Amino acid sequence: MSLHFPCPNCGADVVFRSPALPNRVCDYCRSMLVRSDSAVAKIGEVAALPFDVSPIQIGMRGRIDDKGFEVIGRVRWAWTDGAWNEWLLLFEDGGNAWLGEAMGQFMLLWQQPIGKVRSRTMREMINGKQAIPGTEVQIDNRKLVITDARDVVCIAAEGELPFTVSTGWTLYSVDLRGRGGECATLQRDDQETTFYQGHYVTLAELAPRGLRAIEGWALPAYAA
Amino acid sequence: MQPEAAIQPEPAPAAKALTCPSCGGSVALRAAGYTVHVACQYCSSILDVTDPQVKLVTTYSLHMAELEIPLGTRGVLRGVEWEAIGYLQRSENGMWAWEEYLLFNPYHGYRWLVKVRGGWSLGETLTVTPDWLSYDQLGVGPETYTHFFADGEAQVDYVLGEFYWRVAVGEKVATADWVRPGAMLSREQNAHEISWTRNALLSPAEMQKAFGIQPQAKIWPPLPHQPSPWGEWLKTGAMLGALAFAFLLVFAIFFGGTSWTAAGNFPVAADGREQSVTLGPIVLPHRYQSVHLRADVPQLENGWLDLDYSLVERTTQQVYEAYGAAERYSGSDSDGPWSEGSRKAEVSIASVPVGTYDLVVEYKANRWSGVSGYADAVSWMDPANAPVVQVEVRRGAVYASNLLIALFLIAAPLLLALIWHIAFETARKSESDFATSDEDDDE
Numbered sequence: 001m002s003l004h005f006p007c008p009n010c011g012a013d014v015v016f017r018s019p020a021l022p023n024r025v026c027d028y029c030r031s032m033l034v035r036s037d038s039a040v041a042k043i044g045e046v047a048a049l050p051f052d053v054s055p056i057q058i059g060m061r062g063r064i065d066d067k068g069f070e071v072i073g074r075v076r077w078a079w080t081d082g083a084w085n086e087w088l089l090l091f092e093d094g095g096n097a098w099l100g101e102a103m104g105q106f107m108l109l110w111q112q113p114i115g116k117v118r119s120r121t122m123r124e125m126i127n128g129k130q131a132i133p134g135t136e137v138q139i140d141n142r143k144l145v146i147t148d149a150r151d152v153v154c155i156a157a158e159g160e161l162p163f164t165v166s167t168g169w170t171l172y173s174v175d176l177r178g179r180g181g182e183c184a185t186l187q188r189d190d191q192e193t194t195f196y197q198g199h200y201v202t203l204a205e206l207a208p209r210g211l212r213a214i215e216g217w218a219l220p221a222y223a224a
Numbered sequence: 225m226q227p228e229a230a231i232q233p234e235p236a237p238a239a240k241a242l243t244c245p246s247c248g249g250s251v252a253l254r255a256a257g258y259t260v261h262v263a264c265q266y267c268s269s270i271l272d273v274t275d276p277q278v279k280l281v282t283t284y285s286l287h288m289a290e291l292e293i294p295l296g297t298r299g300v301l302r303g304v305e306w307e308a309i310g311y312l313q314r315s316e317n318g319m320w321a322w323e324e325y326l327l328f329n330p331y332h333g334y335r336w337l338v339k340v341r342g343g344w345s346l347g348e349t350l351t352v353t354p355d356w357l358s359y360d361q362l363g364v365g366p367e368t369y370t371h372f373f374a375d376g377e378a379q380v381d382y383v384l385g386e387f388y389w390r391v392a393v394g395e396k397v398a399t400a401d402w403v404r405p406g407a408m409l410s411r412e413q414n415a416h417e418i419s420w421t422r423n424a425l426l427s428p429a430e431m432q433k434a435f436g437i438q439p440q441a442k443i444w445p446p447l448p449h450q451p452s453p454w455g456e457w458l459k460t461g462a463m464l465g466a467l468a469f470a471f472l473l474v475f476a477i478f479f480g481g482t483s484w485t486a487a488g489n490f491p492v493a494a495d496g497r498e499q500s501v502t503l504g505p506i507v508l509p510h511r512y513q514s515v516h517l518r519a520d521v522p523q524l525e526n527g528w529l530d531l532d533y534s535l536v537e538r539t540t541q542q543v544y545e546a547y548g549a550a551e552r553y554s555g556s557d558s559d560g561p562w563s564e565g566s567r568k569a570e571v572s573i574a575s576v577p578v579g580t581y582d583l584v585v586e587y588k589a590n591r592w593s594g595v596s597g598y599a600d601a602v603s604w605m606d607p608a609n610a611p612v613v614q615v616e617v618r619r620g621a622v623y624a625s626n627l628l629i630a631l632f633l634i635a636a637p638l639l640l641a642l643i644w645h646i647a648f649e650t651a652r653k654s655e656s657d658f659a660t661s662d663e664d665d666d667e
Contacts, residue, residue, distance in 0.1 A: 103334065217305070218305065
């Protein structure tokens with residue numbers, strides 16, 4: 001079901017693997033492309049990713065909750081005090097999730113319909129209110145605490161994506177965390193609000209295949 | 225068809241080189257993409273590396289500290305290779321300084337190597353939040369931690385290397401710590417966030433193997449999360465000791481002697497004169513044994529009975545003597561009825577040699593006239609009561625004092641270990657903000 005097109009900018013072959021993911025960055029010329037029924041259009045350009053030593057890379061495969069996935073995209077976000085990666089996972093059943101990678105820890109997050117969020121504090125945040133770190137919020141009968149809230153900027157992206165990105169795109173992002181490793185993120189710009197929910201995972205729990213090789217470091221035993 | 229994903233055939237480089245804008249020194253960036261601030265290893269100036277254009281945050285021209293673990297050193301701890309990439313000196317407002325190394329492995333993330341008073345711990349930031357179990361206890365998974373330090377304030381005094389946040393000398397966080405044997409749970413809090421770290425105590429041998437750190441002399445007082453070296457020993461020792469003693473006891477009961485057997489019944493004269501009976505024969509089979517004699521005077525009331533026992537060997541006429549007395553008083557006063565004493569009297573004769581013995585019992589009954597001189601209407605010795613003395617005999621191979629000696633021998637090392645354990649725990653807890661006089665602990 002993968003669709004191949006020539007990049008309208010550089011002519012390189014670009015692939016779209018899921019109808020739910022009509023956006024991608026050309027691997028060669030970094031054009032931001034959007035696929036319609038039969039054509040691909042360039043709508044902008046995305047900055048090159050800065051060098052990092054992330055163990056994840058596009059093409060890495062893994063398995064969680066007995067479902068296989070492949071890493072097919074990434075957005076790199078920055079805030080005043082650092083930057084992190086959000087990797088897009090495409091599951092065998094066509095679903096997708098984000099693997100957030102910050103400070104050496106991993107969060108697996110699924111987008112949830114915004115209407116599902118009933119907590120009053122959360123609704124207020126969806127409607128434009130500032131979040132206060134330390135506030136407790138009830139989500140799915142679990143207590144989560146707002147751990148931080150800040151403006152984040154997209155600095156780079158690669159691969160296939162569920163939305164178009166542009167370097168400099170700014171969002172208001174609120175992170176929440178629960179007692180048992182649950183986590184959630186609310187992201188808001190002047191257009192819309194999205195809500196993601198999930199939990200912390202370790203790299204080992206993802207049973208990764210095709211981890212990025214990093215010079216001088218041995219791959220972990222579970223991935224070797 | 226082209227490969228759908230461009231998997232890099234070449235391994236990615238592990239480090240990126242920067243030039244310090246302050247001193248021009250070459251700085252290796254070992255956790256590129258994660259690192260926010262780098263303190264130049266030559267001049268200690270702090271650089272911001274979040275942008276491709278390295279920015280100078282604070283200029284220092286400090287002399288580089290001699291580190292026990294130079295940055296860039298790798299070591300394997302608990303099965304994972306780590307590289308020391310950052311170093312902090314911290315203190316409680318200038319006092320009780322300690323050191324922290326930031327360890328990194330691209331596949332395993334970050335850990336902390338914390339050195340406090342010569343002891344090392346491996347810290348991992350938690351992704352779960354501890355549960356309050358009680359006012360001073362926290363639970364993380366199956367582990368329980370007890371509050372140890374409260375309301376601390378940790379400041380950064382010196383930095384070197386790279387960090388995943390904006391590090392600054394003078395930066396302060398509020399701290400609190402909870403402990404269990406072998407691990408400490410630390411909370412650090414600033415205006416923006418709370419983080420929890422679990423610090424596992426590393427043995428000097430682990431540190432020597434991983435980073436070549438020479439073991440230090442004994443740390444005293446002990447570290448808050450240092451397990452008492454006597455704790456485990458005591459548990460095992462107490463269990464073994466109890467088993468050994470139980471075995472001895474069972475052995476003594478089942479193989480050591482006989483049960484009580486009746487030796488004879490004899491009447492008590494009403495006039496209280498000295499009487500004598502000869503019971504026996506009593507055959508003692510072992511080379512030496514103890515002989516236990518028990519007299520029961522069921523009618524005894526407000527009086528006493530003196531008993532002189534003589535075990536007389538039939539052939540050698542060797543005599544072994546013992547004295548016993550049963551006394552029993554009762555009455556009633558303003559507090560109600562009372563009684564004291566016992567109608568039974570038991571005595572033992574140790575180490576009686578093998579032989580056939582007669583037991584000669586000389587006995588004399590007495591009657592108590594009462595505190596007020598008022599005598600009971602009917603004496604216990606009255607013939608109407610038909611007072612008798614019942615004597616029973618039992619022989620034992622193991623004398624109770626032998627068991628006591630065994631118990632002492634078993635208990636002495638345990639007692640010594642317990643004293644050391646308590647001394648250790650007292651010294652350990654004396655450092656706590658929650659030090660109490662209660663020395664019993666988490667056994």
